[in-house]
Amino acid sequence: MFRKRTTVVVGAGASSDFGLPLGTALKEEIGKSLNISFRDGQVRTGDPVLIDCIRLVAFEKYGHRNIKEFLGDVRNLSNAMPLAISIDHYLHAHEKNEQIKICGKLAIARSILLAERKSSIWSKEYDQPSLSNGEDETWLEAFFRALNEDVTLDNVDQIFSNVAIISFNYDRCIKHFLKHAIKSYYSIGDKKAEDITRKLEVIHPYGSVGELPWEAEGGVPFGLSDEPKKLLAIARSIKTFSESVDDVEKTERIQSLLSKSKQVLFLGFGFHKQNMDLLVAPNPRSCDSVYASAIGLSESNIARKQARLVGSLKREYHTLDQNFINAKCRDIFNEYWDSLLAS
Structure with missing residues (x-):
């Protein structure tokens, strides 16, 4: 005692x-999970669970479940991860962009919970x-x-x-x-x-x-x-x-x-x-x-x-x-x- x-x-x-992942590994996971693309209406890349989460946000904000208004911000976030000190630093740099912040936080939550399950x-x-x-x-x-x-x-x-x-x-x-x-x-x-x-x-x-x-x-x-x-x-x-x-x-x-x-x-x-x-x-x-x-x-x-x-x-x-x-x-x-x- x-x-x-x-x-x-x-x-x-x-x-x-x-x-659990350190900052570099975490931002790599987030970059991959938010690298969202579609082909013929089907998810081609990105995490389907996160896409469903973003659909919920889209419905709250725009009244529909199409995430087209989020794709630009999400792809910018994903592409910027190699340049970021950490995901936290990136979200701080974009603190006035609510869409980037909620998508980044969703990716953090998803990654950490998955990491808990994979942990020793x-x-x-x-x-x-x-x-x-x-x-x-x-x-x-x-x-x-x-x-x-x-x-x-x-x-x-x-x-x-x-x-x-x-x-x-x-x-x-x-x-x-x-x-x-x-x-x-x-x-x-x-x-x-x-x-x-x-x-x-x-x-x-x-x-x-x-x-x-x-x-x-x-x-x-x-x-x-x-x-x-x-x-x-x-x-x-x-x-x-x-x-x-x-x-x-x-x-x-x-x-x-x-x-x-x-x-x-x-x-x-x-x-x-x-x-x-x-x-x-x-x-x-x-x-x-x-x-x-x-x-x-x-x-x-x-x-x-x-x-x-x-x-x-x-x-x-x-x-x-x-x-x-x-x-x-x-x-x-x-x-x-x-x-x-x-x-």
């Missing part, structure tokens, strides 16, 4: 542990995740071991005390995994495991592909991907950079969590300016230590990221202990186990 107030900031590199923690049997060991282990197994240290069945309700998560990803892998991990490790029922997992605060600055069925009535099952009406509702909950900044309540909650944290973990996080802007608050921070996975980064890149962190998390006249490790996300827990779990 974490004994200090801890915030875990999660980026795309963390979800890649489970097989999705299992058709009993809708529970597969667990990994050794080289195939993800950071979630290591994280759960840190959570359950000194936690017995008698006080399992407190397993998420002092921990919160800020996930810049759209997927629900974290809560899906942890609910089943608690159920398995403590040999308890679904209802009890769900009640415990609800206590974990997970904030998605850019939204997610929906709450899980046990989190809310009408929730979206893990890996569900082919219901056009549900996909459209999910897409409308996804936010671009500028839309997220405008969500004052969520931004203030993120900054409040960080202001009260004694240690912050960055897992698979790219430290992009738009994301870092959400983590900056005017009030001094109480953070003492930062731990970050930095696999594949050069020393100069790490130095720049450390400088950004000082501006976001450093308390006035206070030394911030920064620990960047050139290793996988799971190795943060193995390398710094004692420090992370100390009082």
Whole structure:
């Protein structure tokens, strides 16, 4: 169990542990799925499910299900993907074009839900995740071991005390995994495991592909991907950079969590300016230590990221202990186990 107030900031590199696509792979998938063309009235290329979703939008906007008014925007989006830093950056650049934004968000929702189903923690049997060991282990197994240290069945309700998560990803892998991990490790029922997992605060600055069925009535099952009406509702909950900044309540909650944290973990996080802007608050921070996975980064890149962190998390006249490790996300827990779990 974490004994200090801890915030875990999660980026795309963390979800890649489970097989979800990084930015480059995601935009390639989106470019392919929105490369829509027809021949003799039949779909020739593009994702038929997304086409049905766009038909719903066309009916709402124009009163018919013909997507001809959308094809120009959709093809522009598809063709531009090789030039984009990410799909999020592209949608930000076209923030005033509502058709591009909804089509892009539909493609994100569809791709992420498909990726959940293809992930290493999705299992058709009993809708529970597969667990990994050794080289195939993800950071979630290591994280759960840190959570359950000194936690017995008698006080399992407190397993998420002092921990919160800020996930810049759209997927629900974290809560899906942890609910089943608690159920398995403590040999308890679904209802009890769900009640415990609800206590974990997970904030998605850019939204997610929906709450899980046990989190809310009408929730979206893990890996569900082919219901056009549900996909459209999910897409409308996804936010671009500028839309997220405008969500004052969520931004203030993120900054409040960080202001009260004694240690912050960055897992698979790219430290992009738009994301870092959400983590900056005017009030001094109480953070003492930062731990970050930095696999594949050069020393100069790490130095720049450390400088950004000082501006976001450093308390006035206070030394911030920064620990960047050139290793996988799971190795943060193995390398710094004692420090992370100390009082």
